[in-house]
Amino acid sequence: MARITIREALSQALWEEMEANEKIFLMGEEIGVWGGTYAVTRGFYDHFGPDRVRDTPIAEGVIAGAAIGAAMVGARPVAEIMTVNFALLAMDMIVNHAAKLRYMFGGQFKVPVIIRTPGGGGRQLGATHSQTLDALFAHFPGLRVVTPATAYDSKGMMKAALRQDDPVMFMENALLYQKRDEVPDGDYVVSLEKSDIKREGTDVTIVTYSRMLHESLAAAKKLAKEGISCEIVDLRCLRPLDLEPAFESFKKTNRAVIVEEGYPQFGVGAEISARIYEECFDYLDAPVKRVAQLDVPLPYNRALEQSAIPNVDTIIKAVKEVMYV
Amino acid sequence: MRTKAEYLKGYKDLVAIRRLEEKCAELYQLGQIGGFLHLYIGQEAVAVGISNALTEKDHVITAYRDHGIAYTQGMDPGVIFAELTGKIDGCSKGKGGSMHLADTSLNFWGGHAIVGAQMPLAAGIATGFQYLKNDNVIVCMMGDGATNIGYFHEALNLSKVWNLPVVWLVENNRYGMGTAVERASAVTDIQLKARGYKIPSEEVDGMSVNAVEKAVKKAVKHARETGPFFLEVMTYRFHGHSMGDPERYREAEEIKRFRKEGPIGILHAEILEKKYATEADLDKIHDEVDEMIAAAVEFAANSPEPDPSELWTDIYA
Known part of the structure; x- marks a missing residue:
């Protein structure tokens, strides 16, 4: 057991799963060279290289869309949207596509995409950068919406998300990244369906x-x-x-x-x-x-x-x- | 198309799409097809030319005017009619309808009803191909109207930044719904928009199967070896945007002019000139198509409604 932060927990989960599964790649704004604006992906670019840790233009529509499309053809992309407020620019891709492609085409497509995004207020960022929009995404059948609050759950749920075939909105909270709790040393998963x-x-x-x-x-x-x-x-x-x-x-x-x-x-x-x-x-x-x-x-x-x-x-x-x- | 057999196959495909769409209009009037219906009549040569150019490593995605490309990618007309009439044997089990035809086994990724949304998806499909190193290419079809939305610019930009194996193919039929290109786009020479992203582009005669086929072959080769390519295919739709179009935005004369030089007539004349067939031979092709469409409609009519339990399937994996 080790006491680690939620940031470390997410980072470990992504790192370990990327080592285990070559189909997983990361994409998003400033996740590579910069190391992630919340530093979840710090060190990934140097270790995994630019093909698996892809810096994108500031263009949330195509970030979400490209991740969904890559998932449709068999890759396992994890797209980071810098904050949930910017996910509103990707709402059509998430709601009209990620959530519906499987159903609308009679089960032909699977869309194993993860969209990671932090939200929450309390940091004096003003009205457009402080929202908590979990309920909005939870409205739509076809999506999985997960909202872990501990390092243990964050690591276990990220690993579970990377091993299943549905689109997952992985809702993080910017004020929680430094929160610590105990996480086991070995591999484990936490269900995406249990309170x-x-x-x-x-x-x-x-x-x-x-x-x-x-x-x-x-x-x-x-x-x-x-x-x-x-x-x-x-x-x-x-x-x-x-x-x-x-x-x-x-x-x-x-x-x-x-x-x-x-x-x-x-x-x-x-x-x-x-x-x-x-x-x-x-x-x-x-x-x-x-x-x-x-x-x-x-x-x-x-x-x-x-x-x-x-x-x-x-x-x-x-x-x-x-x-x- | 080079050989006689290829010409006759191309002709049959054009006629098949035309008859399929005419049948759709009939079934729509009868209330057997619901929702929105967007006919491909007038644009048939584009789909035929594209599919003629593609190999097993090439894929295609399009917007909601998707019956033609579904057919040329190999979807059985019976399956198409079953989907349009909401039956279980439809490609999407009757859950998708006219705007959502797809069959991944035919390298056909839909059928997408939000204007322009297929572009970020295509960028992603191309990203997936590039990441998986499988040497595949995706051709992303769109209408002229879709070149004005944000997705177009986000997707073209990313495709060039990452040099994705994608061909952007605009079917310029001169109107986005009822708004003429010059009333909606600051740049009316649409292929110039691609140049803004340093993507090479070409204008193509969309009434000629061979012109489309040749251009797509070249574009796909470029996409596979180098990166994105952009084609602006000049075409025209003879019918309204959808079945509920009052057509107040264009003159009957204009439609008549294009109809006279439609894709079927052009290929018809070319085949006769090359002496690949006689009028009687071509009439026979029309008869074969009529039989195929009749059988397809019957197949759909006999296909069961989806079981009520289908409402709850395919939501999660």
């Missing part, structure tokens, strides 16, 4: 994912001192969505708070709370509570920005509301 209980508890179920997992864990630690026991379900993937553990937990606690960094309207919390109402209505002791980014574009000003993003305090407040304390 995970990250903390056991009895009073309230918190359903969350990505960076908000860590805010939720911190909130739960504080709440424990006040005698409130939180169970935390880390979704890990938004499509397909595994809600069984969340339902099981809810049937035990009868109270739920959904925490996400993205927008509230039509968001992850909206979907999950609806599903809890549909599946677990008889178990409700309090209305399901959503914690999400405030419904505004994120501003540059630090204090204003921070006030719009969920944190330990807003999560604690929500938990207390469903506990009626």
Whole structure:
């Protein structure tokens, strides 16, 4: 076991899989000579060479499209889109093509492409560089959308993604790259279809994912001192969505708070709370509570920005509301 | 085409696409084909010329006006009609429809309905070929209208930066839907756009099978050995953009003029002049095609509807 960062975990997964499978290649803006703007691919260019680590022009449409096309003919491209905000320029390729080619052509095509992209706010980058768009991609059948929050999950899910045949949106969070946890020394994979209980508890179920997992864990630690026991379900993937553990937990606690960094309207919390109402209505002791980014574009000003993003305090407040304390 | 047999095969292909498309229009009026339908009538020589030029290492991808190239790549007309009528024996199990014909075993990668989207995909297919070092080439067909969208520029640029084995082939039929080239494109000599990316280009007579065939052969060779090549094939569609086209944007005279010198008439005259066949021989080809199309329509009519469970298949691998 070693304690490594999420950046290292992703890097290790890509490196090990590239060593094992020559069909895998990387492409994206500044991933080669520069080493990746978030340094996930540092050292790759020198080791694997320009054919397998391809710097691209700044052109997200053709980055996504070329990765999809290469996947159609048997390669295994991993395209990096520098931030998820720029993936909006590739939306047609992702939504109209990656997600649909297999279905629309009666199963003739497989599209084993991975699109890696970091998102999230909190870094004073202004409204167009701070978005959390996971819910947007999770809307579309045909895509896999994964949102790991730990180094262990990041490495295992990247390896799993590189060994299967569907298009994967691999959603990273820029503020999590430095986060550390323990990762086994040998080879392992983590399912792209299973959520995970990250903390056991009895009073309230918190359903969350990505960076908000860590805010939720911190909130739960504080709440424990006040005698409130939180169970935390880390979704890990938004499509397909595994809600069984969340339902099981809810049937035990009868109270739920959904925490996400993205927008509230039509968001992850909206979907999950609806599903809890549909599946677990008889178990409700309090209305399901959503914690999400405030419904505004994120501003540059630090204090204003921070006030719009969920944190330990807003999560604690929500938990207390469903506990009626 | 050089030999008599090749000329007669080329003629038959032109007539087959024409009859296939006429039949489509009929079935559409009868409500047996749904959705959008874009006929290839007038442009047949382009598809025939392309497929004539391609070998087993050459592939093709196109936009939504895809029936002609599907046929010339070898797709059975019965399978085409089955797809158009939404039947299980269609190439895409009835899930794709007119705009989404494809058969990877025929080196035909679709059939793509978002204008211009086949270009980044083609750049990617070429990237895959280059990466896998399999010596393959992809010919990416597009309409003149598609040369105005961002994908065109992103894809052409990348193809030159990486020297990808791709032939960009514009079918310039003079109108993007109902908007004439000169009303939509700052550069009306479309092949000049390729020069902006240092991609060599040529203009080709799209009414002549042989002109297209010759140009594509040369372009594919260049793509395989050197990098991207660009062809602007001058053609004309005799029917509307789709079945719901009021055609307010062009004069009947113009259509008549092009129809007179259409691809079938041109090859017809050439064959007679070369004495490769008599009028009666060519009539016989028309009869053979009529029989083939009738059998294809019957095959599609007898093909079952997809099982309701097909709704949920092919979403994930």
